[in-house]
Amino acid sequence: MSQGFDLRRIDRRIIFLLVLIAVVWPLIAPLRLPMDVSPPVQRLYDRIEEIPAGSIVMLAGDYSPDTMPELQPMTETFIRHAFRNDLRLVVACLWPASPPLVERALLPLAEEFGKVEGVDYVNLGYMAGGTVTLLGMGASIPNTFPTDYGGTPVRDIPLMQEVENFDDIAFVMEVSAGTPGTREWVQQVQSRYRVSLGSGTTAVGAPNFYPYVQSGQLVGLLGGLKGAAEYETLLEYPGDATKGMDAQSVVHALIVVFIILGNIAYFAARRRERAEAR
Amino acid sequence: MRREIPLAITFLIGVFMLVDFFVPHHGVSAAAEEMKQWGTIVIAASILLGVGNLIRVHFRKIRRKSDGWGYSIMTLASMAVMLYFGGPWGTIEEGSAFNWMFLNMQVPLQSTMFSLLAFFIASAAYRAFRLRSAEAGLLLIAAIIVMLGRVPLGQFLTRGLPEKATLPWLTETIMAYPNMAAFRGILMGAALGVMAMGLRIILGIERSYLGGEK
Amino acid sequence: MERTCVALAVAALLTVSLAGTAGAQEAPVEEALLDAAPPDSVAPAAPGALAARDYLDSNDAGDKIELDWELSPDDGEGSCDVVAYRLWRSQSASSPGELVTELSPGQTHYVDQNLEPGAQYYYSITAYDGTNESAPIACAPVSGRVNLFQTTRLSILVLMAVFFALVLIFTKLAERGAELFVRRIPGLNAIEEAVGRATEMGRPVLYVPGIGEIDNIMTIASLTILSHVAKITARYETPLIVPTARAVVMSAAEEVVKQAYAEVGQPDAYNPDNIRYLSDAQFAFAGAVNGIMLREKPAANLYMGAFWAESLLLAETGFEAGAIQVAGTAMVSQLPFFVTSCDFTLMGEELYAASAYLSREPKLLGGLKGSDWMKVVTIALMALGAILNFMGFESFVNWFQTQ
Numbered sequence: 001m002s003q004g005f006d007l008r009r010i011d012r013r014i015i016f017l018l019v020l021i022a023v024v025w026p027l028i029a030p031l032r033l034p035m036d037v038s039p040p041v042q043r044l045y046d047r048i049e050e051i052p053a054g055s056i057v058m059l060a061g062d063y064s065p066d067t068m069p070e071l072q073p074m075t076e077t078f079i080r081h082a083f084r085n086d087l088r089l090v091v092a093c094l095w096p097a098s099p100p101l102v103e104r105a106l107l108p109l110a111e112e113f114g115k116v117e118g119v120d121y122v123n124l125g126y127m128a129g130g131t132v133t134l135l136g137m138g139a140s141i142p143n144t145f146p147t148d149y150g151g152t153p154v155r156d157i158p159l160m161q162e163v164e165n166f167d168d169i170a171f172v173m174e175v176s177a178g179t180p181g182t183r184e185w186v187q188q189v190q191s192r193y194r195v196s197l198g199s200g201t202t203a204v205g206a207p208n209f210y211p212y213v214q215s216g217q218l219v220g221l222l223g224g225l226k227g228a229a230e231y232e233t234l235l236e237y238p239g240d241a242t243k244g245m246d247a248q249s250v251v252h253a254l255i256v257v258f259i260i261l262g263n264i265a266y267f268a269a270r271r272r273e274r275a276e277a278r
Numbered sequence: 279m280r281r282e283i284p285l286a287i288t289f290l291i292g293v294f295m296l297v298d299f300f301v302p303h304h305g306v307s308a309a310a311e312e313m314k315q316w317g318t319i320v321i322a323a324s325i326l327l328g329v330g331n332l333i334r335v336h337f338r339k340i341r342r343k344s345d346g347w348g349y350s351i352m353t354l355a356s357m358a359v360m361l362y363f364g365g366p367w368g369t370i371e372e373g374s375a376f377n378w379m380f381l382n383m384q385v386p387l388q389s390t391m392f393s394l395l396a397f398f399i400a401s402a403a404y405r406a407f408r409l410r411s412a413e414a415g416l417l418l419i420a421a422i423i424v425m426l427g428r429v430p431l432g433q434f435l436t437r438g439l440p441e442k443a444t445l446p447w448l449t450e451t452i453m454a455y456p457n458m459a460a461f462r463g464i465l466m467g468a469a470l471g472v473m474a475m476g477l478r479i480i481l482g483i484e485r486s487y488l489g490g491e492k
Numbered sequence: 493m494e495r496t497c498v499a500l501a502v503a504a505l506l507t508v509s510l511a512g513t514a515g516a517q518e519a520p521v522e523e524a525l526l527d528a529a530p531p532d533s534v535a536p537a538a539p540g541a542l543a544a545r546d547y548l549d550s551n552d553a554g555d556k557i558e559l560d561w562e563l564s565p566d567d568g569e570g571s572c573d574v575v576a577y578r579l580w581r582s583q584s585a586s587s588p589g590e591l592v593t594e595l596s597p598g599q600t601h602y603v604d605q606n607l608e609p610g611a612q613y614y615y616s617i618t619a620y621d622g623t624n625e626s627a628p629i630a631c632a633p634v635s636g637r638v639n640l641f642q643t644t645r646l647s648i649l650v651l652m653a654v655f656f657a658l659v660l661i662f663t664k665l666a667e668r669g670a671e672l673f674v675r676r677i678p679g680l681n682a683i684e685e686a687v688g689r690a691t692e693m694g695r696p697v698l699y700v701p702g703i704g705e706i707d708n709i710m711t712i713a714s715l716t717i718l719s720h721v722a723k724i725t726a727r728y729e730t731p732l733i734v735p736t737a738r739a740v741v742m743s744a745a746e747e748v749v750k751q752a753y754a755e756v757g758q759p760d761a762y763n764p765d766n767i768r769y770l771s772d773a774q775f776a777f778a779g780a781v782n783g784i785m786l787r788e789k790p791a792a793n794l795y796m797g798a799f800w801a802e803s804l805l806l807a808e809t810g811f812e813a814g815a816i817q818v819a820g821t822a823m824v825s826q827l828p829f830f831v832t833s834c835d836f837t838l839m840g841e842e843l844y845a846a847s848a849y850l851s852r853e854p855k856l857l858g859g860l861k862g863s864d865w866m867k868v869v870t871i872a873l874m875a876l877g878a879i880l881n882f883m884g885f886e887s888f889v890n891w892f893q894t895q
Contacts, residue, residue: 012812015404016397023396033430034437036446065385066392066775066801100381128318132311139605167595167602178800194601203428204801204825210458226428249431251396256422258404263418266408300649302642304553321705321740328739328769335765346787384773391775392801398808406832461824464840468822470866471844472709473655474859479712483855484847486716487706487744 015258022254026246033249035242040213041230044198044220045081048171053086055170056163060185061091061098063177067202068101071175073228073241074200076105078173081235083113088159089121090169092145094133094180099125099149118157125149130180134188138165166193171219175200182209186217200227285482292480332357420456424449535624536566536574544615544634547603554609554638559602564619564626567597573621579604580616580628588616588628609636647892655866662865663858672857679818679836680849683717686792686816686835687724696731696766697721698790700806701745702797702821703737703777709844710822711741714797715748716847717820721794722752726761734767735784737777742769778802782809795819795834796843799826807833820846 037045051057059078063071082089091106093099103123115121124145127133136144141163142154154160162168172195174185182199186209190197196219199209203224212218222231225248228241291313298310336350363375409415426432427449436444478484540562547556559579567574574597581604582589592604607613612635616628666672690697699721701714718734725732734749736742746767753762770780782805785793793810795803795817803819803826810817811833819830820838830837838846841863848856877889 010404012401015401019397019400033434035430036433038446038450064388066388068385068389069393100377132314165605193603207453207457207461208825210454211462214454224428226430229430245430249429251400252425252429253431255400255403256425258400259407259418259422262404262407263409300642300645302548302639304638317707321707321738324739324743325772326739327743328772331739331742331767331769335768338765346783349783388773388775391779391805395801395804398804402804402808402829402832464822464824464827466870467867468824468840468844470655470863470870471822471841473652474659474863475709475713475844477656477659478847478856478859483859484712484716486719486748486847487712488747 018254019251022250023247026250027243030243031246031249033246035229035233035245037230037234038227040218040221040223041227041234042220044222045231045234047196047198047219048078048081048085048087048173051085051087051170054088056088056090056159056168057082058169058172059089059091059102060172060174060176061093061102062095062181063101063175064095064097065101067177069240069244070202070225070228071177071200072101072105073225073239073244074175074222074231075102076109076239077228077231077235077237077241078175078200079105079109080237081231083109083115083120084235087170088119090141090159090163091121091123091149092137092141093124093126094130094184095177096126096128099123103149118152119159122154122157122159123149124154131184131188134180134184138189138193141165166195169195171196171198173198173200176205177202178205181205182212182218186212190217198222200231203227281485281488284488285485289480289482292476296480329357420452424452532571532573532621533624534571535626536619536621537564537570538626538629539564539567539577539617539619540629542615542617542629542631544613544631546634546637546639548639548642548644554636555605555607557604557607557613557615557634557636559604559615559617559631561600561617561629563598563600566619566621574619575622576620578618578620578625580618582614582616583611585614585633589614594620607636609638611635645894648894654869655862658865658869659859659862661858662861663855666854666858666861672861674845674849674857674860677838677842677845677849679820679838679842680846682816682818682836683721683794684724686794686818687721687728687730689816690791691728691730693791695789695791696733697725697792697794698781698784698788698810698815699732699734699794699796700781701734701736701741702795702799703774703802704741704798705738706740706744708798710798711738713843713846714820715741715744717794717796717843717850718745719748719752720846720850722749723756726753726756726758729758729761731763732766733784733788733790735770735777735781736768737770737772737774739769742767774800774802775805778805781806785809785813785815789813789815791815793817795821795830796838796846797821799823799830804829804833810834 048057059075059082061075079089089106091099091102093102106121106123109115110117110121124141125148127136127145129136133144142160145154147153148157166172166189172185172189174182174197176182176185176199182201182205185197185199189195197217198219198221199212200222201209201224203226206221206223206227209218209221213221222228225241225244229245232239232242294313295310298306333354336354338344339347339350340354360376360379363379367374367376403421407414407418407421409418423445426435427445427447432445432449436446441447475484479487542559542561544557544559546554547558561577564570564574564577566572576594576596577599578594579592579602580588580590581592593602595602604613604615612633614630614633616630618628619626662672687697699718701718702708702711704711706712722732724730732749734745736745746764749767750759750762750764753759771777784790785806786809791814793806793815795806796819799806799821800823803821803823807817807819807830817834818836818838819834820843821827821830822840822843824840827837827839845860845863848860873892877892880886880888
């Protein structure tokens, strides 16, 4: 029988409290840990830098509020990157919850960079259908999205006069949290229409798409909050993702400490039980 | 007949979708698209069935005053309120009551539930990563390397070392090679399982989804 | 004297060329064009070879032609004055026809659409600098064909045929009474133990069929296992709670459980209120299932099907509530969470093997053995492909590339 405080049976609420402190403290007192940029993120950034000013790029928003913390910084940073480089932006979404989330990022940034709706950017909103919608866009984007998010007929929008299908799009940035998402864009769009495709996805989903990065089907990949933070670093604009990385660093370190403590408790208890058995 | 008709429909549509995959003829693709649209419509219509079930189950709980019947009142009331505001006034307009409730109630609630994962992972890690065996030890070491290598802290801790000894490099190597290999192996096995299952369903050998073999 | 003149001339030439290089490095080409004097009268060099072919895609109406060409030597190099490529299309060899489109510099590919299937088209392409157009480069006439087979997917058809043949061979063998060995799958054996434990403790069994839609094969596999579990709970008269996140799955689960209870001779024990539709929203569903676990305190939790991020929320809460837990999913990213929190986990295809394993029916066992042997074939092909690639013969691996 174990005596005194048994580390193996520690109350879960103590663990939860420590995690809470580990998350909140760096947000109040940032550590500002330096960050290197990984190759998939660097390649994505470099590819966008190569796009001539005035070209049209697409942002595909395929996520919902649950994954906003990881993916919204990617959306914001990409829009900032596009507007900074004078690229014109078309937004199209395959998830119903995405258009308002992208609008949240788009409108303040459009104001900051002095971009005009309909001329420099347009939000086409959401269209149901997943793969079917992607194939439709390959044939004709105006036919697939007859109106924009605000209800204006797409044929009346100046920017959309120059966009018929993916041949008119220099680059697609796909921010996705699941299905339909990166896999569908690679299989249906990149392989068929050979459009330059980059992706931002959750940390859990990112390993699924490493093969596409290795094969070159994805120009680059932003994996989770760290990917978003690295992208912000390249743009020299530390946003929400960079702030979040400090908190994530501390929590990861705390979990490693928990694992080590858990093992110490486990071995101590085993030794005690063996000694008692003798 | 009750069983034969659904099996016949399954067989015909299953075979046709296979044909659609291999035959690019416009006529075939157009028919396949129609069927996919019908599938979406049928599934959408079934939401009414779900709502009916929800109402029935919770009404019964309230009537019998079973355990937790207060929550049943909350459930039905919330559903009624959302339906009331979403119906006549629309759901996506900026400033509509439905939109407000979605952004200020459902979104924070969903994010909160999702963020519980951070706490649960900590308690699961504390309990589960025990050095019980050689494999568990391997899992433990890989977990520690990847957890630290994925954040700036890992880079910071190994900043003076040669590149191949840094945590970020080790993390990328683990993710790109053993992890990816295992991933692909399981994926391929699962894909074959899906094909076998699909074949059994199309041929009518697998009938449990219809409610038993008889 | 002569040497001095030569030296001066060389120095002058060097200075001019260095200044020219420095100038080119200082200002991007486009700005240099804007600063330049009036537009020239020299047309840019023509683009390289133009090739056209019928464009094959999965919605082939024979109305698309795919074109590829090489960049003009003056595109980004040479006189650097190409501003567009002009693509011309005609239905007769004698005229250039109409302008199809203007493409930006650097592009070498285009798909022309909305053509007449079967009609013959003549394409030509020119490089354009804003004022002058190069000589046209034409290609052989081409027509769009309605294809009856996606040749890029031939490898899939062949592999599928091999797979189906293996399944049929083993099914026939099983029907003739051959003993087909299937290894023990601990997770499936554990399901019976879990239900037994719940019966002893007088508490219900919770069966979560995932949050996938009915068209997800994992959900269908889950319903197969649910049928088996429902028969056991019917026999032991243990309550079975099945929360679902999709209305169609709820309907299917109702049918499965009702039928299972009827087959065991306990139709009256079936309680429709135990098959519950909760919510389509992922975390609302997770919250509701957690509520069921904490209030109704099931002694056995079975998670079988397609799960996403809510997997750990369910499994950890179930662990804390003290239930015995068995999980099964082919969602590779969720397997680690189930493995850490559940007593047994069915990984990947073990979920699909369940129906064959539990029923031992020859037809189902045949499918299982067929899959296993197909894996052997796949491994052999992979090894062969790797060796051939290593030796430089890439055509074998390339044959497996599909669109």
